[in-house]
Amino acid sequence: MTTDTAPPPVLVDRVTRRFGDVTALDDVSLRVDHGEIVGLLGSNGAGKTTLLSLLAGLRTPDAGTVRLFGGDPRDPASRTSLGTTPQETGLPGTLKVREVVDFVAGHFTDPMPRAEVLARFALEDLADRQTGALSGGQKRRLAVGLSLVGRPRLVLLDEPTTGLDVEARHVLWQALRDYHADGATVIVTSHYLEEIEALAQRVVVVGGGRVVADDTLARVLDLVSVRRVSLTLPGPAGATLTGLPGVHDVTEAPDPRGGVRATLVAADADACVRTLVERAVPFRDLEVRGASLEEAFLSLTSSAEHGASSAAATPAPASAAATDPTATEVAR
Numbered sequence: 001m002t003t004d005t006a007p008p009p010v011l012v013d014r015v016t017r018r019f020g021d022v023t024a025l026d027d028v029s030l031r032v033d034h035g036e037i038v039g040l041l042g043s044n045g046a047g048k049t050t051l052l053s054l055l056a057g058l059r060t061p062d063a064g065t066v067r068l069f070g071g072d073p074r075d076p077a078s079r080t081s082l083g084t085t086p087q088e089t090g091l092p093g094t095l096k097v098r099e100v101v102d103f104v105a106g107h108f109t110d111p112m113p114r115a116e117v118l119a120r121f122a123l124e125d126l127a128d129r130q131t132g133a134l135s136g137g138q139k140r141r142l143a144v145g146l147s148l149v150g151r152p153r154l155v156l157l158d159e160p161t162t163g164l165d166v167e168a169r170h171v172l173w174q175a176l177r178d179y180h181a182d183g184a185t186v187i188v189t190s191h192y193l194e195e196i197e198a199l200a201q202r203v204v205v206v207g208g209g210r211v212v213a214d215d216t217l218a219r220v221l222d223l224v225s226v227r228r229v230s231l232t233l234p235g236p237a238g239a240t241l242t243g244l245p246g247v248h249d250v251t252e253a254p255d256p257r258g259g260v261r262a263t264l265v266a267a268d269a270d271a272c273v274r275t276l277v278e279r280a281v282p283f284r285d286l287e288v289r290g291a292s293l294e295e296a297f298l299s300l301t302s303s304a305e306h307g308a309s310s311a312a313a314t315p316a317p318a319s320a321a322a323t324d325p326t327a328t329e330v331a332r
């Protein structure tokens, strides 16, 4: 039974982790409380896997501290309530599905019954199939199912559904939602907004090794719903495009039809265009479209790096970031 005074499942305090010249995590702080389901969102190389590997005790920080249920994750005793599924899992190809589940269950005093594991992940019909003969989606479902066999109170999942078809994805998401509803704390990494939308209540966006946003799903969806505004100017933009509301990441390139094609990533495209008109900027061929998630990550990361000057680009931080001293604020 968890009490209010119990240490949180995850407490990361000012952690830095480098690999040679690469700073994979740069002064990251994060607290995850009992029963939360948190999405770690970020582009390739953002630092998500490194963070999970520190939580799982597979790596150590160069600076700062990591606590799992109040203990050191490198101590096996701290990991008894932890279930993890890394990005890639090797399954013994000649063992049957039920044998693998039984094998893993043999490591725990009170494992989840095999039938329950198979039912949660829609694997009942495959119990007698050798794992080497499973499809990619089936293997992935089994791998995630195995992480729950020990009834962990904290589950870490690294891109659980990458490469899966829609159906397999939905089975996995439902199984994870159900397990969370049973009281578990879940942290899931993903590149996919759709996956985070399906699973997470709180979203932590990691960019360039830093936490660039930490907020409710709804607020982060607002933050990443940036627009790309393109327009052609008679000559180099110079000061013309500076100080536009909610704009950063201005890029320019020669327009083959004459002039300069400028592209802006804007948190509020309407306000941006209104200001262009008010300033009588002589633009043509205006185009506004949704930015990609990758562009949204870049704009969040650049907001975080450039601090107050671009803070106006994003709405004020709220909830978790504003109230939790261990959380890093948006656009800090």
Ligand SMILES: Nc1ncnc2c1ncn2[C@@H]1O[C@H](COP(=O)(O)OP(=O)(O)OP(=O)(O)O)[C@@H](O)[C@H]1O
Binding pocket: 019, 020, 022, 023, 024, 042, 043, 044, 045, 046, 047, 048, 049, 050, 051, 191
């Ligand atoms: N063992 C390692 N040796 C050298 N560099 C590493 C190592 N592990 C991670 N890195 C580097 O650290 C940075 C963060 O990597 P990490 O795997 O944590 O990112 P990620 O957000 O999980 O990316 P992805 O979404 O692609 O899995 C990257 O630049 C990566 O190349």
